[in-house]
Amino acid sequence: MCLEFMSKIFSTEPTGKFLFLRYLSRTHLTKWLWVIFMVLVLGSTLSGCSPFYVMRAAYEEGKILWRREPIADFIERPDIAADTKEKLALVLAVREYAKNPLKLNVGRSYSTYSYVDRPDLTYILTAAPKTELKPYTWWFLVVGRVPYKGYFSREEAETAAEELRAEGYDTNVRTSAAFSTLGWFNDPLLGHLLKYDKVTLAEVVFHELFHSTLYVKGAGNFNESVANFVGGRAAIDFFRDKFGEGSAEHQRAVRNWEAELEFSGFIERFAGALTELYTRNIPYEDKLRLREAVFSQFKNEWADRLASRSTHRFRGFAYQPMNNAVIIHYLLYLRNLEIFESIYQAEGQNLVRTIAVIRDAVEKGGEPFEQVRGLIDKHKASS
Numbered sequence: 001m002c003l004e005f006m007s008k009i010f011s012t013e014p015t016g017k018f019l020f021l022r023y024l025s026r027t028h029l030t031k032w033l034w035v036i037f038m039v040l041v042l043g044s045t046l047s048g049c050s051p052f053y054v055m056r057a058a059y060e061e062g063k064i065l066w067r068r069e070p071i072a073d074f075i076e077r078p079d080i081a082a083d084t085k086e087k088l089a090l091v092l093a094v095r096e097y098a099k100n101p102l103k104l105n106v107g108r109s110y111s112t113y114s115y116v117d118r119p120d121l122t123y124i125l126t127a128a129p130k131t132e133l134k135p136y137t138w139w140f141l142v143v144g145r146v147p148y149k150g151y152f153s154r155e156e157a158e159t160a161a162e163e164l165r166a167e168g169y170d171t172n173v174r175t176s177a178a179f180s181t182l183g184w185f186n187d188p189l190l191g192h193l194l195k196y197d198k199v200t201l202a203e204v205v206f207h208e209l210f211h212s213t214l215y216v217k218g219a220g221n222f223n224e225s226v227a228n229f230v231g232g233r234a235a236i237d238f239f240r241d242k243f244g245e246g247s248a249e250h251q252r253a254v255r256n257w258e259a260e261l262e263f264s265g266f267i268e269r270f271a272g273a274l275t276e277l278y279t280r281n282i283p284y285e286d287k288l289r290l291r292e293a294v295f296s297q298f299k300n301e302w303a304d305r306l307a308s309r310s311t312h313r314f315r316g317f318a319y320q321p322m323n324n325a326v327i328i329h330y331l332l333y334l335r336n337l338e339i340f341e342s343i344y345q346a347e348g349q350n351l352v353r354t355i356a357v358i359r360d361a362v363e364k365g366g367e368p369f370e371q372v373r374g375l376i377d378k379h380k381a382s383s
Helices: 014-024 029-043 051-066 082-099 154-166 191-195 198-211 220-243 248-278 284-305 315-319 324-334 337-346 351-362 368-382
Strands: 112-114 122-129 138-140 144-146 149-151 169-176
Touching: 082 191, 082 198, 082 220, 122 154, 122 324, 149 154, 154 169, 169 324, 191 198, 198 220, 198 248, 220 248, 220 324, 220 337, 220 351, 220 368, 248 284, 248 324, 248 337, 284 315, 337 351, 337 368, 351 368
Parallel strands: none
Antiparallel strands: 122 149, 122 169, 138 144
């Protein structure tokens, strides 16, 4: 869900350039130009971030920000459907809850609404070697190395995926309905998000707002997993406080988080079996053959487990094509969720305290997951 704001190629349409220039006049021009200048200089020599890619990203982000309209004004329009008004009002309530009591860095993000004039917002490409669960990474100036790259058309994403497949990588292309500019700009609510139910919508907004609160450069797995934890747990607390313990929304948020934890444990066990295979001293061709058996084993196991649970959030996993890039995608958002959950329980199920101790731990430097594991060891030692 966190797509860097530097994402894809430059549009030469005169209207596009005019729109971008109009947008510049309405933003902090100096900061924007400095970022573009630095990325253009470095992007000309570094493969992950070409000048054309950056300018397209600037253009697309400019369109989104130019179209922003305050949600408080938008919901007063008589032509807006009641369901849409309800969800927009919910977003305003979510951002206020994120600000207080959760103390997230909200700024003015998600106080505005912006429509997007294409079926899907972005297409996210992940890749991995065929016999190694190690993500292919791209380098970006502001965020460092990340294990995915965003595109603004499926054709461009599939073309890039085909190039990587030709080099021997597994690939996966998926859509994303939201991304964060990590606090550089006041992110609007994008129209695509209104297709989600209220609970999922709240989870996404909490997730994206957390990226502006804590983001460790070059630690994509950690950033997405901890934001996923905060999104799930914050939604539970929010709907409990808004609609009451045991309300339909609260119960759904609880079920969603329980599903995340269950699938997190399963996908990590799946990854462990693949890693054991890939590290064996056997021919490459044997690894390719045997991995298909592992894929089949775990897909069948998951299908059997959910045979009578038709509403489970990850039910579709057992029926999708499988390769290492697909596993990498799920690990990106679901790695080590039980660590964050353990800290949450150790902190008396207080999400504010949990966020604070995690933030303090990772800001000391070092590998962030290891820093967070250290918190569990401290709790065990003191109990």
